[in-house]
Structures are given as structure tokens and as C-alpha cells.
Amino acid sequence: MESFDIIFKCALVVVIFLISLVVAMYSTYAERKIAAFFQDRIGPNRAGPWGILQPLCDGAKMFLKEEIIPTNASSFLFIAGPSLAILTACLGSAVIPWGQSIVIGGHIVDLQVTDINVGILYIFGVVSLGVYGVMIGGWASNNKYSLLGAIRAASQNISYEISMGLSIIALLMLTGTLSLKEIVAQQHGWHWNVLTQPLGFLLFIVCAFAETNRTPFDLPECETELVGGYHTEYSSMKLGFYLFAEYINMFISSAVMVTLYWGGYNYPGMDWVLAHTGPTLGPLIGVAVMFAKIFLFIFFFMWVRWTIPRFRYDQLMDLGWKVLIPLAIANIVLTAVFSSYIAPLIVSLFK
Amino acid sequence: MNTFYFIAFLSIFFSILVISAKNPVHSILYLVLTFFTFTVQYILLNAQFLAVVNFIVYMGAILVLFLYTLMLINLNKDSEPVKSNIVKIAGVLGGGCLLVVLVGCLKQVGVAEPVLLKDPGLGLVQNLGKVLFNQFLLPFEVSSLLLLSAMVGAVLLATKETKSV
Numbered sequence: 001m002e003s004f005d006i007i008f009k010c011a012l013v014v015v016i017f018l019i020s021l022v023v024a025m026y027s028t029y030a031e032r033k034i035a036a037f038f039q040d041r042i043g044p045n046r047a048g049p050w051g052i053l054q055p056l057c058d059g060a061k062m063f064l065k066e067e068i069i070p071t072n073a074s075s076f077l078f079i080a081g082p083s084l085a086i087l088t089a090c091l092g093s094a095v096i097p098w099g100q101s102i103v104i105g106g107h108i109v110d111l112q113v114t115d116i117n118v119g120i121l122y123i124f125g126v127v128s129l130g131v132y133g134v135m136i137g138g139w140a141s142n143n144k145y146s147l148l149g150a151i152r153a154a155s156q157n158i159s160y161e162i163s164m165g166l167s168i169i170a171l172l173m174l175t176g177t178l179s180l181k182e183i184v185a186q187q188h189g190w191h192w193n194v195l196t197q198p199l200g201f202l203l204f205i206v207c208a209f210a211e212t213n214r215t216p217f218d219l220p221e222c223e224t225e226l227v228g229g230y231h232t233e234y235s236s237m238k239l240g241f242y243l244f245a246e247y248i249n250m251f252i253s254s255a256v257m258v259t260l261y262w263g264g265y266n267y268p269g270m271d272w273v274l275a276h277t278g279p280t281l282g283p284l285i286g287v288a289v290m291f292a293k294i295f296l297f298i299f300f301f302m303w304v305r306w307t308i309p310r311f312r313y314d315q316l317m318d319l320g321w322k323v324l325i326p327l328a329i330a331n332i333v334l335t336a337v338f339s340s341y342i343a344p345l346i347v348s349l350f351k
Numbered sequence: 352m353n354t355f356y357f358i359a360f361l362s363i364f365f366s367i368l369v370i371s372a373k374n375p376v377h378s379i380l381y382l383v384l385t386f387f388t389f390t391v392q393y394i395l396l397n398a399q400f401l402a403v404v405n406f407i408v409y410m411g412a413i414l415v416l417f418l419y420t421l422m423l424i425n426l427n428k429d430s431e432p433v434k435s436n437i438v439k440i441a442g443v444l445g446g447g448c449l450l451v452v453l454v455g456c457l458k459q460v461g462v463a464e465p466v467l468l469k470d471p472g473l474g475l476v477q478n479l480g481k482v483l484f485n486q487f488l489l490p491f492e493v494s495s496l497l498l499l500s501a502m503v504g505a506v507l508l509a510t511k512e513t514k515s516v
Binding site: 117128147 | 374376380383399400403404406407410411412415416418419422423475476477
């Protein structure tokens with residue numbers, strides 16, 4: 001590896017972290033504006049033009065608030081909880097291909113931090129680790145509401161991980177690779193996986209809502225039953241970390257959905273644009289397209305939040321175990337039958 | 352090689368913390384760290400698939416369930432069973448005997464030649480899948496049946512009580 005590559009990768013890591021944090025920051029603003037729009041209000045409009053500086057003010061407020069650690073809390077784990085939450089939220093971005101290979105000053109480099117050949121499983125692992133932050137924080141608070149919230153988060157994550165994994169298996173049967181870079185490259189030219197795996201995508205997005213603890217699956221922080229859920233005892237920036245981790249998770253899971261199902265950086269007429277803009281600017285347009293798709297998904301997350309009310313806990317478990325898992329297994333069987341019997345039949349008919 | 356010894360030291364260190372931690376929740380968290388060091392060892396062996404599966408299954412699922420159960424059980428000093436002195440002495444004697452046997456065995460052992468894999472890419476998903484579904488298809492399917500029977504058994508145990516009521 002040349003020194004240029006190493007410097008470029010380090011820069012890429014920093015840039016991706018910064019982008020994740022800025023996107024998460026402005027997601028809070030977008031959420032409030034969108035909520036306001038849905039409820040026929042104006043929303044934040046005092047700090048700066050159209051309230052655009054609101055996230056900065058919120059951040060400053062979070063930092064300046066009094067930091068409280070409850071007397072009977074286990075103080076190391078109490079601090080470790082939110083730190084773990086934000087750490088696991090940021091880890092997922094490492095394997096996402098943000099764009100095609102790009103030429104910078106004569107060097108060809110990938111717009112991806114690392115292309116490990118178990119990319120999907122890595123993301124899956126990081127997602128399954130995300131529950132530790134919530135569980136440790138909830139337990140260390142030494143508060144019954146926090147503990148109940150943490151336990152809800154754990155059982156919810158474990159239940160929905162199963163159908164998420166099963167929906168990915170059906171996708172893998174079609175792609176034949178676990179590397180995210182290759183999966184995106186295969187989707188070039190309208191071969192978007194959502195067209196062949198619509199049911200798989202539906203299952204995946206429902207599970208993504210559950211894994212990120214977003215409404216209608218935000219039972220771990222259900223105010224009407226649990227005060228504040230797992231972060232009841234938290235204040236100051238530790239609370240901020242939990243809230244921030246949720247938005248980063250939303251950003252990363254949108255990026256994963258775009259990568260797996262919606263073609264990643266691919267867009268119609270891509271080859272023409274690439275031929276006319278050159279090898280440096282062309283891939284950057286792909287990155288912009290990828291981000292546009294991600295923002296659409298983030299908007300969708302918020303749209304659902306302000307439209308659909310929260311589930312009851314038994315409904316949540318029923319949906320996870322009795323609806324999504326059988327559907328995911330049916331999807332696997334259908335995909336197998338289609339790709340090994342029906343697709344060759346259709347191909348032979350058209351010959 | 353030095354990385355191996357460092358990670359191996361960490362594994363042993365965290366495993367000792369697992370059994371010496373006073374609080375059961377802390378010992379589960381040390382167990383998570385122990386499994387994480389195992390994941391690192393698998394990556395050093397170039398067994399990426401095994402590493403990720405260890406990560407997902409053990410750290411992401413099984414230990415979460417352990418933690419989940421321990422959080423619900425109220426374990427504190429009052430409810431902890433106090434063991435009598437005879438049991439303690441018997442434990443020390445048994446452990447000491449085991450130590451003597453282990454030391455005796457390890458005295459005979461010489462340092463083996465480092466194993467060189469014929470195919471360093473054996474642990475990658477593609478190769479692993481080919482081997483599992485061709486050469487070892489029958490054992491693989493039989494073990495899946497075993498897992499299924501364990502699952503059915505667990506469900507049966509869990510639902511038995513409610514039906515009789």
C-alpha cells in the first residue's frame with residue numbers, strides 16, 4: 001500500500017465520520033421541521049434564517065447542562081453505555097461503498113474505507129452489538145423504568161434480527177457475494193435488487209425501523225409507560241449521545257438499504273454522464289446520487305414516525321415472530337424456486 | 352506471532368475476570384470482551400467467516416440473552432447461597448489435583464512446528480461454503496437436525512406449563 005493510499009483512507013474515515021455526525025445533527029432539525037409540517041406548525045425558526053442554527057444551539061445546550069450520575073448507579077457502566085451506543089452506531093459506515101473508484105491526481109482509489117469479503121455480515125454484527133449500549137446504560141442507571149426499557153430493547157433487537165438476517169439470505173442467493181462493493185456493482189444499469197426482491201426489501205425496512213428503535217417500534221423509550229425508557233436517568237451530553245446514536249443509526253441503515261436494494265451510487269444514464277464529466281467529477285455525482293437516496297430514506301423514517309402510532313408490546317412481538325419470520329422464510333423458498341427453476345425456463349423460452 | 356501472544360494474554364486475562372468478578376452482570380460483560388478477543392484470533396487466522404459468525408452469534412445474540420436473564424434475576428449478597436467449609440475444602444482439593452494433572456501433562460508437551468495451511472484462503476466464505484456443501488454435506492445437515500431438535504425441545508419446555516393450567 002502506498003503512502004498516498006494510507007493518507008487517503010485516513011482522510012476518508014475522518015470525512016465519513018464528519019458527514020455522519022453532521023447528517024445526524026441536521027436530522028434532528030429536519031425531524032422537527034417535518035413534524036411541524038405534518039402538524040401544521042412552523043417549527044424551529046428563531047436561531048438563524050429558517051432556524052438553521054437550531055442544532056448547534058441544541059448541541060451547545062446539551063454540553064452545558066449539569067451532568068448527573070445517580071448515587072446508586074454503577075458509574076463506569078453508566079458512562080460506558082452511551083459511549084458504546086455511539087461507537088457501534090459509527091462503526092457500520094466502514095464497509096459501505098459511497099461511490100465508484102475515483103481518480104485523484106493520477107491515483108485510482110475506492111470511495112470505501114474497506115472492502116472485506118464478509119461486508120454484509122460485518123454490518124449485521126455491528127447492528128447486533130448496538131443493543132449493548134442501551135442494555136448497559138439501562139441496567140447501570142439502577143432504575144426500574146430504565147431496566148424495563150433496556151430489556152424491551154434487547155428482546156426487540158433479538159427478535160427482529162432474525163427476520164433481518166433471513167431477508168438478507170434471500171438477497172445473497174441472488175447476488176452470490178457478501179461484499180457490498182460487488183453487490184452495488186452488480187446493480188449497475190437498472191438491475192436494482194429491489195425489483196427482484198420487493199418482499200425482502202419490505203422485511204428489511206421493517207426490521208431496520210425496529211433495530212433503530214424508531215416509531216412505531218420505539219417501545220424502549222415509550223414515555224406513556226416508562227417515563228423516558230432506558231435513558232430516564234441520563235442528562236447532559238450522555239443523553240445527547242443516546243439521541244445522536246439513534247440518528248446516526250438511521251443514517252447508516254438508510255445507507256445500507258440504498259446499497260443493498262436501491263442500487264447504491266447507480267443512477268439512470270450513469271455511463272453517459274461518466275463519459276462526459278471525466279473520472280474525477282463523474283464518481284462524485286454518483287456519491288451525490290447516493291446521498292440523495294439516503295436522504296429520501298431518512299425522510300421516510302420521519303414520515304412514518306409522525307404518521308403511525310406506537311405499537312403495543314405484544315403486537316410488536318406478534319409481528320416479529322408470527323408474521324415477519326414466516327414471510328422471510330417464504331421469501332427464501334420463493335427466491336430459491338424462482339432462481340433455480342423458473343428463471344432458466346423463461347430464459348430458454350426466449351432463446 | 353507477537354500479536355497472537357498479546358491477544359491470547361488478553362483472552363486469559365478477561366476469562367479470569369469473568370470468574371473473579373463479584374457482580375454477575377460485570378462477569379457477563381467480561382465474557383463479551385473474551386469472545387471479542389476470540390474474534391480477533393479468528394481474523395488473525397484468516398478465518399473471516401468464523402470471526403464474523405462468532406461476533407454475531409456469541410457476542411450479538413447469546414450473550415445478550417445471558418445479560419437479559421441476569422438483569423431480571425435479583426442476584427445480591429443476601430440471596431447468595433453460603434457454602435459450608437467442607438464444600439470449600441473439597442473444591443480446593445479438587446482444583447489442586449486438576450492443577451497437578453495439568454502440569455504433569457504439560458511437562459511432556461513439546462512445542463510443535465508452526466502449522467502451515469496448504470490453502471490460506473480456506474476460511475473465506477466461498478471456500479468454506481464449497482467444502483461444507485460438498486465434502487461435509489451429511490455431517491452439516493445432521494448437525495442442523497440436531498439444532499432443530501434442540502429448538503423444538505426448548506419450545507416444548509417453554510409451553511408445557513401454560514397448557515396444563
